[in-house]
Amino acid sequence: MARVIAVIAAALLALAVAAYLFYSGKEYTVKIPEAEIQQNLAKGLPVSKSYLTIFELTLDNPRVDLVEDSGRIVAGMDVALRIDATDDKRVFRGSVDISGLPHYVPATGEFHLQDLKIDRLSLEGLPDKQTERTRMVIEAALKEYYRRHPIYTLKATDIRQLAARLTLRRVSVEGDDLIIVLGI
Template sequence: MDEKLPLTKTYLFIIDVTLQHPRVELIDGSGRIAGGMDVELNVRVNENPEPLGGSIDISGGVSYMADEGKFFLTDPVVENFSVQGLAESIKPKVNKAIEKALSEYFSKNPIYTLKKTDLKQAAAYAVLKNVSVEGKDLVVVLGI
């Protein structure tokens, strides 16, 4: 993920959202992965907008595409976000823009791709069939 960030997109014609510095952990008992990113918002409501910095915490499921050796975050949900100086009146629009940015990003960008040029990862690619989160463990199903 870190290789594909920062990512900047414009939403609702006035909000530029930049996502960067990802962090990831497994959530005990949820079947989901938790993660966070730093967020920079540039809301164009006047001539000289200043970027607003903050952070976002998200969660999502994990899926594995065996034919491509790629791991994806599924069903991302914004658990918490805070942005310094963001007016309460526009938080719902910003939250919507962030969720859209996350959905678009994670639908196209894997959280990890096995490297076929690495001997150990190539071996995993050959036998790895499925991945899920159980407790604080990543459960891996292997098969031939």
């Protein structure tokens, strides 16, 4: 019985070494269309959340624009903001555009946006005295949203994508596609 277990263990070890040698040094390219990123970001929207007990923020209708040679992904959303600090509980509607860098998490095979910058924020009728605090709340909300919602997840059914999960080699934009090169 011990001999059978030893033979099976040796065979599995040999198979693992062969797989590593086969995939070692190879690159695998994943081409993600802009529309697929937008579709992934739309999952679970609209989302509403309260911040600092006075702000209620709703995010909806994501937009994605891949900009060649920038390395950053430009994304936008429609925003509805209710401020409960005064007796006037109006809802301010508008949009926000951000840009961020794709970040790869090998353990989950997910790509998230990080290093977010608000490029444009427009809320109709928002008083000037509320602008800076509102900007901070929206930035915090977007960081949380993009941390929880990947722009892309490698497919667990694709053996090449599974094998290439270890190392991100480079990310670029070509036309309307995000090009991700992975390797071991």
